[in-house]
Every structure is written in C-alpha cells, then in structure tokens.
Amino acid sequence: MKAVIIGAGMGGLSAAIALKQLGIDVTVYEQVTENKPVGAAISVWSNGVKCLNHLGLAEETAALGGIVDSMSYLDGFTGDTMCRFSMAPLIDEVGQRPYPVARAELQLMLMEAYGYADINFGKKMISVTDGPDAATVEFADGTIDSADVVIAADGAKSRTRDYVLGTPAQRRYAGYVNFNGLVAADDEIGPATEWTTYVGDGRRVSVMPVAGDRFYFFFDVPMPADAPYERGSAREVLTAEFADWAPGVHKLIAALDPAATNRVEIFDLDPFHTWVAGRVALLGDAAHNTTPDIGQGGCSAMEDAVALQFSFRDHPDNVSAALAAYQSSRTERAAELVLRARKRCDVTHAKDPAKTAAWYDELRHEDGTNIIAGIVGNIVGGPLT
Numbered sequence: 299m300k301a302v303i304i305g306a307g308m309g310g311l312s313a314a315i316a317l318k319q320l321g322i323d324v325t326v327y328e329q330v331t332e333n334k335p336v337g338a339a340i341s342v343w344s345n346g347v348k349c350l351n352h353l354g355l356a357e358e359t360a361a362l363g364g365i366v367d368s369m370s371y372l373d374g375f376t377g378d379t380m381c382r383f384s385m386a387p388l389i390d391e392v393g394q395r396p397y398p399v400a401r402a403e404l405q406l407m408l409m410e411a412y413g414y415a416d417i418n419f420g421k422k423m424i425s426v427t428d429g430p431d432a433a434t435v436e437f438a439d440g441t442i443d444s445a446d447v448v449i450a451a452d453g454a455k456s457r458t459r460d461y462v463l464g465t466p467a468q469r470r471y472a473g474y475v476n477f478n479g480l481v482a483a484d485d486e487i488g489p490a491t492e493w494t495t496y497v498g499d500g501r502r503v504s505v506m507p508v509a510g511d512r513f514y515f516f517f518d519v520p521m522p523a524d525a526p527y528e529r530g531s532a533r534e535v536l537t538a539e540f541a542d543w544a545p546g547v548h549k550l551i552a553a554l555d556p557a558a559t560n561r562v563e564i565f566d567l568d569p570f571h572t573w574v575a576g577r578v579a580l581l582g583d584a585a586h587n588t589t590p591d592i593g594q595g596g597c598s599a600m601e602d603a604v605a606l607q608f609s610f611r612d613h614p615d616n617v618s619a620a621l622a623a624y625q626s627s628r629t630e631r632a633a634e635l636v637l638r639a640r641k642r643c644d645v646t647h648a649k650d651p652a653k654t655a656a657w658y659d660e661l662r663h664e665d666g667t668n669i670i671a672g673i674v675g676n677i678v679g680g681p682l683t
C-alpha cells in the first residue's frame with residue numbers, strides 16, 4: 299500500500315512515521331524548502347508526549363523538553379503571586395510529564411525519525427483528485443503523484459479541506475494576537491522549572507522552560523484583526539502595550555530578540571465531522587484548527603497520527619474501512635478540544651470582562667486542584683489515554 303502525505307508539519311510527519319511503522323510505503327511532500335516552522339515552541343502535553351513515545355521517540359522528546367515542576371499565575375500589574383502549585387498530581391494522574399519543546403527542534407526530530415532525505419521539499423500541492431483505484435495530487439511544478447491514500451496534513455489554511463468538504467471553510471478570528479519566541483531562562487522573569495503566567499486586563503504573558511536553559515515566552519494581546527505592524531518592532535509594541543506591568547514582564551521584553559519574535563493573529567474553525575472523501579483524509583490543523591489556549595492543536599495532530607496507524611493496522615487492505623474508522627475515532631474528540639480552547643480563550647481574553655474578573659478572583663483562591671482537573675480533562679480521551 300502506498301500513502302502520500304501532504305505537509306511535513308508535526309501532524310504530517312507523525313503520520314508518516316506511524317504509517318511507515320506498519321510497512322506502508324509513505325511519500326511526504328512539503329511546500330517549503332527547509333525546516334522552518336512558524337512559531338518558537340509548543341507545549342506538548344502528556345497526551346502528545348505519549349503519542350511521540352508510541353512512535354519510538356521517548357528519549358529524543360525528553361531530551362528536547364523543558365522540565366515543568368510547577369505552575370503559577372501572577373498579577374500582571376504588581377507581579378504578586380495569585381497561585382502557585384505543583385504539577386506532580388497531574389503527572390501522577392495521567393502517567394506522563396508534559397514537555398514544552400522548541401518547534402524547530404521538534405520538527406527536526408520528527409524529520410529525522412521519518413528520514414530527512416526522504417522528504418520532498420519545495421513541492422506545493424495545488425490539487426487533489428480521487429479515483430476508484432488511486433488518489434492523485436498535482437504540484438505547482440507540474441508533477442503528479444498517485445497513491446492508495448492521500449493524507450492531507452496541509453495545516454490551518456488547508457486547500458484539501460475545501461476539496462473534502464466541497465466548500466471553503468471560513469476561519470474565525472479569535473480576537474487576539476500572540477507574540478512568541480525564545481529567551482534565556484531568568485529567575486527575575488520566572489523560576490527555571492515553572493510555567494509562569496502573568497495575567498491582567500484580558501492579557502496574558504507566559505514563560506515556560508524548554509531544554510537548554512531557555513524559556514518559551516508568549517504575550518497575548520487582544521486587538522482587532524489586521525492591525526498594522528512593522529516586522530521587527532515587537533519590543534516597541536510590547537513596551538507600549540505592557541507599560542504599567544510588573545518588572546518581570548519588562549525584563550522579558552528587554553530580553554527578547556525582536557527580529558526573532560513571531561507575531562501571529564489567532565484564528566480557529568468551527569468543528570466539522572467530515573474528514574474523509576474517498577481516498578483522501580484530513581489530519582492535524584487541516585481537520586481541526588483550534589486556538590492555542592489549551593495547548594492542544596499539535597497534540598491533537600499527534601493523536602490523529604496514532605489513530606490513523608491503529609485504523610490501518612485494524613483494516614490493513616481496506617482503505618475505505620480504515621479511513622472510516624479513523625474519522626469516527628477522531629472527530630468528536632478533536633471537536634471537543636477546539637470548543638474547550640475557544641471557551642478558555644474567551645475567559646482569558648476578556649470577551650466578557652465580568653467573567654474574566656471572576657476568573658482572576660478564582661486564581662487568588664486556587665490551590666491547583668481545579669486547574670489540574672481542567673488540564674487532565676484536555677489530556678484524556680485520545681487513542682492512548
């Protein structure tokens with residue numbers, strides 16, 4: 299059996315490794331010409347780590363991951379601690395530590411596990427067609443390829459999604475912009491093994507450790523879509539936006555590299571339940587585009603990859619049965635995560651300021667129990683949990 303995978307992001311690469319492990323002949327096509335992911339890092343929660351472990355990457359993932367022993371919320375303006383608690387109960391309950399990792403390093407790990415030299419870079423897919431015996435993809439350079447199955451892991455702006463749904467899907471602006479990057483870990487910003495989050499006025503500033511004594515940082519700033527922004531001006535913008543915030547936030551703004559700081563407008567997509575058309579199946583953000591507010595988009599893509607492997611394992615010679623099993627095992631779970639993230643997004647970013655004020659009040663009385671229960675709720679429910 300031959301599979302073509304469109305997209306060498308974390309979803310496509312996880313799927314490529316997963317299918318290759320079954321002995322399927324896998325070909326990966328990627329439009330960019332090198333490993334250059336958008337975004338600095340991600341938090342791979344325990345469900346995502348379990349998927350990577352399942353793909354044989356336990357040691358490699360742990361080597362890239364930051365150690366998060368505790369979590370804290372601080373008042374953004376004063377820097378006073380609202381709550382601080384251990385992650386041990388979460389790790390004990392779900393049986394796996396989460397790992398924040400630098401994106402480029404995660405991508406490289408997956409590329410090497412699949413076979414870097416076997417990735418067809420610089421191949422932009424422009425169309426897909428399905429037939430009784432094969433699905434065929436066409437590339438911008440005029441070449442084509444055919445396979446028993448095409449897995450479209452072509453990301454949040456997936457053009458394959460339009461093909462599968464038969465109509466273009468409209469993404470929804472979530473109301474905020476996320477600035478993110480990597481800086482050297484610094485106790486004046488937050489403890490080295492803590493996920494520290496400053497909150498206030500519907501804004502959020504967070505640092506979490508990744509390997510190599512670095513922090514992954516991000517700033518969430520509510521603002522209209524398409525606000526003007528000059529590339530490289532992150533320090534000026536953030537200094538103005540967070541002028542009256544705590545010293546730790548100013549330390550972070552001074553430490554970041556403006557040229558390497560990403561600015562991303564955050565969108566999501568209403569969940570939908572048709573992921574398969576004939577021999578073509580969506581995977582990752584193409585199938586479920588979420589806001590990053592619970593850190594589950596990439597983890598979900600990894601869950602898709604494992605579920606796809608299980609589906610082809612259970613239906614080895616039957617593409618249609620395998621893809622039906624894949625779709626039915628994933629759409630509800632992925633939809634739930636998209637909607638959970640949307641809800642969290644609205645509270646964090648003050649869609650209703652009274653609800654956000656109530657949340658800040660809760661944080662001042664939190665011992666970790668409620669937050670950990672919420673995170674466990676996100677983590678459980680995938681193919682390995």
Ligand SMILES: Cc1cc2nc3c(=O)[nH]c(=O)nc-3n(C[C@H](O)[C@H](O)[C@H](O)COP(=O)(O)OP(=O)(O)OC[C@H]3O[C@@H](n4cnc5c(N)ncnc54)[C@H](O)[C@@H]3O)c2cc1C
Pocket residue numbers: 304305306307308309310311327328329330337339340341342343346421422423424451452453454456457476478562581582583584590592593594595596597598599
């Ligand atoms: C600010 C931010 C923070 C996030 N934080 C987290 C987090 O902490 N935890 C988490 O789990 N998730 C997080 N996410 C979500 C995560 O980044 C995505 O869910 C994940 O990248 C999806 O992987 P993917 O492979 O489906 O898509 P992508 O990573 O977008 O990869 C798609 C690939 O397909 C390629 N491609 C697209 N079109 C074509 C084409 N026509 N032909 C060939 N190739 C094509 C692209 O170049 C790209 O390489 C975050 C997202 C954002 C925006």
